[in-house]
Amino acid sequence: MTKMKGLARSYMWWPGMDQDVERTVQACHECQAHQKAPASAPLHPWEWPESPWSRIHVDYAGPFLGEMFLVIVDAHSKWLDVYPTKTCTSLVTIEKLRQSFSNFGIPKMLVSDNGTCFTSAEFEAFMKQNGISHVRSAPFHPSSNGLAERAVQTFKEGMKKMKEGTIQTRLSRFLFSYRITPHATTGLSPAELMMSRRLRSALDLVVPDMKTKVQQKQLKQKENHDTRSKQRGFTSGEDVLIRNYSYGPKWIPEQHGVDEQGEIYEHGARGTTVEVSATVEVSATVEVSATVEVSATVEVSATVEVSATVEVSATVEVSATVEVSATVEVSATVEVSATVEVSATVEVSATVEVSATVEVSILKGHSGDEQLTACSLRALL
Template structure:
């Protein structure tokens, strides 16, 4: 009690058997604890309990926080395992103070106990078996008559041999320490061992109500046992016609996926969805791109289905294979004639197995979920919105949007508006450059057949302008000019002046021997008239003569800092970096050669910094950056460029 006093609730005691009298004092004290625990098991199990003993060695032997000694006797170890199932605390109390238990031990019964009293759970089991078709008396008779069980019973009463006598005894010999006898019946723990004659009746009794294998085993293990009982229980259920007639589906077979098509719209899966939202829908899925087409159906007949297929095939073309279920619209003769006439193979899935047409079934599920989430609009508006979002969304299977795989392009959506327009940005930048450039420019008009002066770029010549006639406009600001000696050159409009008088007899005209345009093969333009022959451009070998200078020239030396990375500017290639003037500016700017056309270079200016040449390390950097700059390529003559590096 709370005040430390003892209030007995129940007493129990028994006399030791002849075998127990031979126990040592330690074993007798331990036996007393085990006897009390088993006697009051229904009250103690699952609750904290305090064990009081006047034998102090038991404190160290059965203390709850200490392991079982490895050198202890096997009997002590079994008792320690029994106590481990309880939530107990063992304490020591002197014998002089333990009078309530010590007094009973000094008043033994005069009669000898032939056997240990039967536990209550065993009595309950025997009484329960008495009400079954096979009762305890029958089991007792069958046990005495059974050759194996009678031998086992004799071993239980008289002791087991050290070795198993035969294989039939082995299942019992391995459990010899757990077998006991009660009223001529053999028990394994709390389970009665049923002889061979009563096993069939017990199986029928256990299968009352047709439980499954697991439930039958669970029920049988609470009452009975015999060698091979689990196998007999399984055979009972397997051989029961009623159980097999109403059992569940077997485990699913391994997944067998469809082969992936080699091209779009090769295999399509079709199915009906509905009634859904008071409508029926025909759903078609392309197995290659996962593209979905959905049609609202007023009826699900073969005629209506064929009409929607024709509408879809008019957009995407005929397919090679159609997969459907076994619906009436797909198995009719009318539908079979339609697919046969169009050279389409038709396959149906296994009846009542939607997973065989899983592509269409999954599309139906996605369609219904998407339509339920869209609240605004009519059914057709909701359908259009769902289809558009589905077709532009990348699929987890393919990793791409259905529109990209089927149409080889991405459908434009409002999400594309977030990307900046590169083309518009370049055009705006070019217009801005044109605006600043045109502030100091004059819009001039040059016509074909008009007399002009063309800029003379001949080295050493004092004549800057030579007369000619425009014979062709080769570009927005580029013209072909025929000189008075019959040669044809090309000049930008910035290098052309209008001529208002005739220069036919001008004796001061000089040849443009070093004009680079003469080396361009494509500017040889035939001009034939009835009176004159077609002029021919002189060969390069005849144009290499230099005019004698009228005054001494100073010697020009190439700067030493160009020797490391210079190259022959007379033979530039696409991708080379050069220094060139920009329009009318006298400074030098870095530019990249985008194209070579004879002596004319198409330059992309990549640097608008100060004049001068670039070190080799900066040249490499400009090479990787020039393509990102939105500058327009401008034509420039070879004579106007200087080397920078590669």
């Protein structure tokens, strides 16, 4: 288009010449068919899942090193799993996926390309049987499954750097190194996000172990203490002195010995065992009886007398006398009687058994007097 504009300007010019040239090129079918690919569309990343192994991306790498490799990557933790195979059929793919699911569980979604091993009826039946949503990328647009494509590239580059050992040994070393290395996107290693812990490696030997450090300190303390001490032991029949923590001499001078069980005893007497058994019965009966009588008599008596005399006298000799007399008597008697009886009997019975075993050891000193040296009491309730 730029060359066409320059060629047109070298011969003529008219108003709006550039726009006319552009419209002509855009309307040309041959020009549009042979032009370069258009600019890429804006990036639309996959949504990051909140839990590990909920969405996985799969793809095959190979033929590489004489084999095919099924690459599985977790979208949450970027955990990488690789299974070498000789072929990439649907049955082999299902077998390897079942092996992976036995370790980490069944995911919610699986993303793959449109390979025949992922579009077959057997594979779709396997997805439906396990309740997995199968999403396939756009045809001839591998960036739609970019996580798996990038994992394949990382796998090939890592395997090329492993020069020693068999293919399985090199694969194990690569996977271990990849899983303990912090990922550029998450900032954490895939093992920390997948297993919630860091995998122990040879590099951990550089960091001192707290348990080993404490054990070494304790061993050093024991060595310093044991330089001023020696191992003690007793043999059967050996005479010993016993430390006295009560009143009297610090060490008891009487002869003692060690029996076959390794316990120390005193010569002259062995223990005598006395068993004491007692049964105490407690029985009590409490009777409570109460009678409450309530009696009340209310008498109301009233007498009202009204008496009036009216005399009327006039000159006309009219004389009248009116007498009014009335007596009203009101008498009422109210009797209230109530009887409340309360009776209760409480019986308390208890039996207490006390059993005790008393061991008494009698020693004979040098003077021949008997001396009480040991007494132990054991109570069983």
